[in-house]
Amino acid sequence: MRCLWLTRKYPRPINSGELIYSDGLIRSFAEAGVELTVIAHDNSDQAVGDGTHFSEYTDEQGVNWRLGTPDLGGRLGSLLTSLPGDAYRLKNGGPEEAFRKALDDETWDAVIIDHAAIGWALHVLREKNLHNGVRPRPRIIYISHNHEAKIRREIASKSRDPLLKKTILKWDAEKYARLENELCAGADLVTAITDTEVDAYRENFPEQNYLCLTPGYHGDVYPDHKITEEIPRRVIMSGSFEWIAKRMNLEIFLEKAALPLALSKIELQIVGKTNPRFCAQISERFPSVNFVGTVPNMSPYLLNARMGLIVEELGGGFKLKQLDYVFHNLPIAGLECAVDGLPLQSPEEILLERNTEDLVHGIVETIDDIDHLNQMRASAFEKCSSAFRWEDRGTRLADAIADLSK
Template identity: 45%
Template sequence: MRCLWITRQDPRPSNSGELIYTRGLLRALSAHPGFKVTVLAHRAVGTPDEPPDPKLRWELHGWIPNGRLGGLVSMLPSDAWRLGNFTMRDSLETLSEEGHWDWVIIDQAACGWVLKHLPQPGRPRVAYIAHNHEASVRKQVASERGGSLPFRMALAWDAWKYGKLERAICERADLISAITPRDEALFKQEFPGKRTLRLPPGYNGPAVESPPPITKNSPRRVVLAGAFEWLAKRRNLELFLAAADAPFRHHNIRFVVAGKADTDYFAGLDRRYPWAEFHANVPSMDPYLANARIGLIPEALGGGFKLKALDYIFRGLPVAALEQALSGLPVNPAQDVITARQPAELAEAVAARIDDLEFLNAAASRALFACRASFQWSDRGSVLAAALEDISTSPPRP
């Protein structure tokens, strides 16, 4: 089965959650017998870090443009406007001339620019791989009262366009996949009768057999790993820093933030919060995760599955998270993790548990046991391939 997979950029190397998810699904689907996948995307900075795969063909052209101003006057969201540039449109036309594609797979809503370049209706079939329920997530982010009035208006305009584009993708799609139970329920509610599929991520990173013991000699540190380029990610960090300022300083807790970020942005935060550490664009998260008592997930905005949770859990690190950030994780929020509803509550809960070694060690063990067999990429590839094959045997929709 020939699949044309449209995504933002080459996910190799995978240095953010969205790239990890894309890369995992691509490898899992292409490994399934009978599937040959061609990936159309922009190039990425850096050298691909995996050997060639004869069943996975890469069509990489140009780099994602930086300019966003033109997106304000486009009816496409800013991201989709940048991604659907002339280079990509020309490459798509060339690929379309090669012959028949069984499926076009739109990997996240920003790649919905491809819609108006596809024949209507019927073939090729279309699958939408949703990373979020964008209509609700973008609206939530735009409603945050941060920034100037023109900035908030631009966000609201872009959120409206994201909702419009996502609806168009879903109406055209033969299959909609979602990462979390919440997102799948929203798609089912909005598009009754559509075939939906839940595809949580897999995990193929470092994993311990049992959590290393946390003792009184373990550093009293809380770590936050991630990518801090999107506005929502930065806002989540800022909200937690403000909430944790008093309790973390009072309890002498060190907060370590490490990951993909603008160095000037982290430098500004470092000046404001001297009790915290900020490490931008680190080559490895290993030393930061190995020298902490708790892994933090403070996302109040942004939706989606929090891949950092798997990095924490499979390395044996106890997790502290806002309740809404746990969607899709098979853990007991009362026993396996530290949870709260708001950033201020979460900061206080972390301060209350940082020296409760019995709880931390037991929670880490329970979370690892609960997740150990639930996040296999091969399973995701089999489920996605089976859905594509099943739909392919039925007549095309009129």
């Protein structure tokens, strides 16, 4: 099976949840025996191409990468188009030209659109079918990372930005929603990251074919790690804090939790990639919080805390850091609305509460109960140890695409 995959950028080095998901799916899909070509922008952190609008790279799996520029252009031009800002940036700088050429010159069994921001590719496919025909017509697969209509509208409505910027956010959210609807209506198969999001899509597109693809895990595993009295009374929040939704969620949590945790002499540590200016602003507002920023290896921090936090009030989906916590044998404390896709029960295997105030209270009550913390992390590790294998995801995706042709 010959497949053309379009994603945002070459996902290595991996420094965000969205790159973890794309990289894991691409690697496991390639291992499923398909012939795979990927079109994307190069990675601005560590480019593998020559920096031009079109360069090629073959990775260790034999996947052919056709790469555009490492740096993306601005979003301003998107205001004059039907595309959201992200989609406008991602189609320019090489990927759209490479996609058109690939459709003109080669035959594909499937085209995989990885993320709603790559929805511009659907417009190209429609144009080709209308004017020239794509021979034979490839199956179209939409890989969803979030229910974009829900999360983008939520972000725009809760934004604290000035009126003009908030208006632009709302306009962009509606563009995302329209593009997502086009993908759900026009694809032959839609995948989602949780069953909850499959159900949300099915409400509007009940006749569509769906496949739930929760993430796998291929990071470091610490099966023998235990919580001890020597570990500081510390809770940690890891991840990337570059996207506006991530920053908003962080601020919402800190406004409610930073002071009560500090008063209980519990250290709150934030570790992960973020804008230095944002980090400085937040550090000034919340001086009791330990902002570490970008680190080369998250493991030393995860192994030196008593609980890992999942506290995003806005948006949904599967939080990739959940698996980092589980496989580092770190007990999880989170909000019920934020934790989705883990087969864990509270309070035996995870600490879940409906709101931040109750969660902080639960953390304070649990932080010194070493026996319970070890019960939580051991039970979670055992239940998840064989449930999140990337190779299973790639095989299931390949099988689902093959079934479309039967």
